Amino acid sequence: MLDTLSFNMELNFKHQLSLFCVTLLLPALCTSQDSFTCSRATYYGSPDCYGNPRGACGFGEYGKTVNDGNVAGVSWLWKNGSGCGACYQVRCKIPQFCDENGAYVVVTDYGEGDRTDFIMSPRGYSRLGRNADASAELFKYGVVDVEYRRVPCRYGGYNLLLKVHEHSRNPHYLAILILYLGGTYDVTAVELWQEDCQEWRRMRRVFGTVFDAENPPRGDIKLRFQLSGNAGQYWVQSKNVISSDWEAVSPLLVVMSCIYGIGSLKLISNASNEPSKAVIGLRSTTLTRTLVERYDLFRGVRSRYLTQRG
Secondary structure (H helix, E strand, C coil): CCCCCCCEECCCCCCCCEEEEECCCCHHHCCCCCCCEEEEEEECCCCCCCCCCCCCCCCCHHHHHHHHHCEEEECHHHHHHCCCCCEEEEEECCCCCECCCCEEEEEEEECCCCCCCEEECHHHHHCCECCHHHHHHHHHHCCEEEEEEEECEEECCECEEEEECCCCECCCEEEEEEEEECECCEEEEEEEEECCCCEEEECEEEECCEEEEECCCCCCEEEEEEEEECCEEEEEEEEEEECCCCCCCCCCEEEEECCCCCCCEEEEECCCCCEECCCCCCEEEEECCCCCCCCCHHHCHHHHHHHHHC
């Protein structure tokens, strides 16, 4: 949590994680928000100008460096955590200082300011300026009038990536963290398939994009995601599974990357419940990473922030 008040992104993980990636091709849903909304933006202090690794979305070190540290905390755009990972174009309105394209930021935190929709990292805020001198002037303002719009998130080769949270304990407790979702969609719900009773079981949103379930199904775990966007709400189900031997803080980082034409995707509308044509591509690869930080999921980032604010 903050102490105050079409861009490609690299994976820059410093945790050891168990990851699961699903690539969703949703051509019928690829609509963008063209209109801008007027608001205000400010910035928060950071010793290295990057994001806050303890942001309320639960991203950890990834939330510090995603999008090269061009990140922001939001208030009403938070949407009870489903706004985490959303991408926005933000541009200020002082012609002599402001770049016409503005800054592209990713939501990684919750924060409230003085009528501000965006509390940006210093790196993100500096992108508002036309050049270094102009950015320096904008920092002197502290708060600037801006206009913003939602833009598609684009992550090279991935549309949906989640990790098994480090507090998970196989087979008794499963927590997942959705690191990002491509396009302009929010994940509003996650369900897992309960094989013994042949039904979908809702996972609980803990905070941000962290979802959990006690006593998850034994064996491979199937997930489906409710996506919300301009075109409405949709359930997206993948035939890919989280393997039965899933483990939190695994010594290997396992990423499913996309190779089109392998596997399949079922897209189900709430209204018609009819599957739509789409494909999903998977290919597994392994990487090793050093675990540099752990934090307690259950202390609750937001409650900690509110306590600090008094």
